[in-house]
Amino acid sequence: MKLAHEFRQASGPSAWDCHFLADRWEGPGWVEDHAESWVGQVVNGQVFTLLGQVGWLTGLWRSPSGSVYVAEGSHLRGGMHINRAEDPLHPDWKFHALPFLAMGVWGLDDQFVLAWGPKVGQRESALFCWDGKRWQEWDSPGEIIAMHGLARDFIYAVGRNGLIAWWNGGKWNTVPSFTQAVLTGIHAVSEDEVYACGDNGVMEGSVYGWSEVVESPGMVTDVAKYAGTVWLAGEEDGLLRLQGPTLEEADASLRASAFDVRERLLVTSPECLADSQDGKKFRRLPLEGFISRLSDRPPLW
DSSP, rough: OOOOEEEEEEEETTTEEEEEEEEEEEEESGGGGGGGEEEEETTTTTTEEEEESSOOOEEEEOOOOSEEEEEEEEESOOOEEOOOOTTTTTTOEEEEOOBBOEEEEEETTTTTTEEEEEEETSSSSSEEEOOOSEEEEEEOOSSSEEEEEEEEEEOOOOOOOOOOEOOOOOOOEEEEOOOOOOOEEEEEEEETTEEEEEEEEEEEEEEEEEEEEEEEESHHHHHHHHEEEEEOOOOOOEEEEEETTTEEEETTOOOOOEESSSSSEEETTTTEEEOOOOOOOOEEEEHHHHHHHHTSSSSOO
């Protein structure tokens, strides 16, 4: 039985100090009944596996304190896994069942974590906020795919049908995006500088309005600004950067799919986790570290 593996998302200060989502599955295509989602942790460049299951773990965010929040939106259940333990050898998972299929998670700190996804059995989107003690339902601005912000009164959400909305601390304000494209990435630099990306390319905006910066040759899945440069995850087109009104190839070999920006630019690709302190030199943590951790574990399906 031939098994496939890939990284899907990482969150933390660097590729050498982060938590990640990864998949293992059988056959040429990913099928939930014959696939596993795993949460792993990297400590000083060493890979550990913390949680694995059949059923889709859909999103991950690591708080500044080191706690990790993992969304689940499988056919079995919906909710959030929380692990506050720093020691990768002794994780302490708590599962919070919620009435929706959690498809993503992002936050500011352990008293402000947002999770989103479709309500079970309904054509309606849900958004929940964790205050450190309980989950409270918020109004949802639409079908959210990604969120980012700077403070509890300055949060952006993007998603399907060109959704761009910002939270001012009391309500959502939908911003005209002039597109019906699926928007998959958002990064707020300041109140006057916010970037979004998706099927249509790259957009820049603020609370005053949005405009298209550049069309992309293919799908761009995430965007982040680091070391004065706007970076785009181009997947098959590699790691891209914005140079004026054009997209420039930064590293074609790094099939970037997601970012986290803290101490370093942390890049997730299916084959490796990579990071850079200057936006020029990248170090890489290969997928083989994750594969070897599972080499003696039979599949769970």
